[in-house]
Amino acid sequence: MRPLLKRLRGVVAALLLGLGLAAASLPASLPPAAAQAPASPSAANEQMLFNYLQGSVQGRVTIPDQKSALLIQPRGRDFQHFWRTTLKWIGGVAIGGMLAVLVLFYLIRGKVRVEAGLSGRTIERFNGLERFAHWLTASTFIILGITGLNISFGRELLLPLMGPEAFAAWSQWGKIAHNYLSFPFTLGVLLMLVIWIKDNIPNGDDVKWFAAGGGLIGHGHPPARKFNGGQKVIFWLVVLGGGAIAVTGFIMMFPFQFVTTMEGMQLATQLHGVIALLMIAIILAHIYIGSVGMEGAFAAMGSGKVDLNWAKEHHSLWVEEVMSGGRGASVPRGASKAGAD
Ligand code: HEM
Numbered sequence: 001m002r003p004l005l006k007r008l009r010g011v012v013a014a015l016l017l018g019l020g021l022a023a024a025s026l027p028a029s030l031p032p033a034a035a036q037a038p039a040s041p042s043a044a045n046e047q048m049l050f051n052y053l054q055g056s057v058q059g060r061v062t063i064p065d066q067k068s069a070l071l072i073q074p075r076g077r078d079f080q081h082f083w084r085t086t087l088k089w090i091g092g093v094a095i096g097g098m099l100a101v102l103v104l105f106y107l108i109r110g111k112v113r114v115e116a117g118l119s120g121r122t123i124e125r126f127n128g129l130e131r132f133a134h135w136l137t138a139s140t141f142i143i144l145g146i147t148g149l150n151i152s153f154g155r156e157l158l159l160p161l162m163g164p165e166a167f168a169a170w171s172q173w174g175k176i177a178h179n180y181l182s183f184p185f186t187l188g189v190l191l192m193l194v195i196w197i198k199d200n201i202p203n204g205d206d207v208k209w210f211a212a213g214g215g216l217i218g219h220g221h222p223p224a225r226k227f228n229g230g231q232k233v234i235f236w237l238v239v240l241g242g243g244a245i246a247v248t249g250f251i252m253m254f255p256f257q258f259v260t261t262m263e264g265m266q267l268a269t270q271l272h273g274v275i276a277l278l279m280i281a282i283i284l285a286h287i288y289i290g291s292v293g294m295e296g297a298f299a300a301m302g303s304g305k306v307d308l309n310w311a312k313e314h315h316s317l318w319v320e321e322v323m324s325g326g327r328g329a330s331v332p333r334g335a336s337k338a339g340a341d
Contacts, residue, residue: 067262079266087273091152094281102288112216112294114310122305123322133195134301137188137238140181145280147174152273182249189242192235199226200235205317215314216289226318234286241279248272 057072126134150158150171159167206229209215212222214230222228227235251259251268259265291298296310311319 067256070262073262075263075266079270082270083273087152087270087277088156090274091149091277091280094278095284098281098284102285102293106288106293109216111292112289114296114307114313115219115221116309116313118296118307119309121308122299122303123308123311123319124304125300125306125311126304128304129191130195131301131304133188133191136184137192137242140185140188141242141283143177144181144185145276145283147178148276149280150174151178152277179253182246182253185242186246189239189246193239196227196235200232202229202232205229206232221313221316223316224314224318225321226315228315234282237279237282241275241282244275245272245279248275 056070056074059069059071061069151174154167154171154174158170162170205224209222209224209229212218212220214228215221216230248268248271251257251265252272255265259268289297290301296307300306308319
């Protein structure tokens, strides 16, 4: 009995001390309305307290971390509103809109076929290192995307379906995966940058490619080198967008290490969310066209070899380059200069 009484006394003392400290620190930077405010927050109803704390509430602390003296920061409310509402709208419209566009595109255009038919002869498109870099980036991006979407939308979409316990366990594992997979994802983006930058410098061919609708609008086959204009856009979005996601992600993972202000941390969080959601939407289009949307495309990243007729229709200048032995490329067995027509 005695230890219980002793503990109760301790709790009451701590509560009184806490209330006293709060009451002492509040008036320091309160707006004039504070004059009519109740003496202690515990006596105020919630709405009064909310009105009462519109300005920032800054106290004094003696520990080295001076940030902890800021009890209420008005910009935190804008941040919370952005996080709970605006970001969800951005993600919903971008991802939902992209899915709708892809369904429409499929219904109108159908699968993009190899018009000359498959030749049965192949040409090497991507070597082992290129495919490793691609799948390292792709697999980690997909898991980062799913676990990131869980952070943004999980509470609304999954919690009611899974129940609190399963959702808590899944979210905990998801967060661990999200943190650790950021490292191989960053490595993948850097590898792709180093390997493919030489093939992704924009040039006049890209302008012509876009002007001709990229072969997706209509049935033309505008000439292209290893990467066409659309792929170059994807490449730079992955490198710059992926780079920005990585940088802002590391800023959040090591709080106040690279960025020292609260505003900086909030900005990094907002940028991370917006760029990631937009990239997910864009990558959905890439995944569609690289798999079910275009006949013969997946093999490029699957086996590394594509059908010669596919290559001629989508990357005619690159095929010419490879056939003429340009840039050290080897002519594949079975593929002749005359092609597969
Ligand atoms: C299941 C998922 C994915 C599939 C099926 C897929 C498929 C492909 C294919 C077939 C290519 C080669 C296209 C060609 O030969 O011209 C390619 C290229 C590429 N992929 Fe993916 N990909 C996937 C996910 C991703 C992700 C998540 C990223 C980045 C976050 C990514 C970034 C790239 C880049 C930068 C290229 C080179 C430029 C381009 O072709 O657009 N891929 N992908």
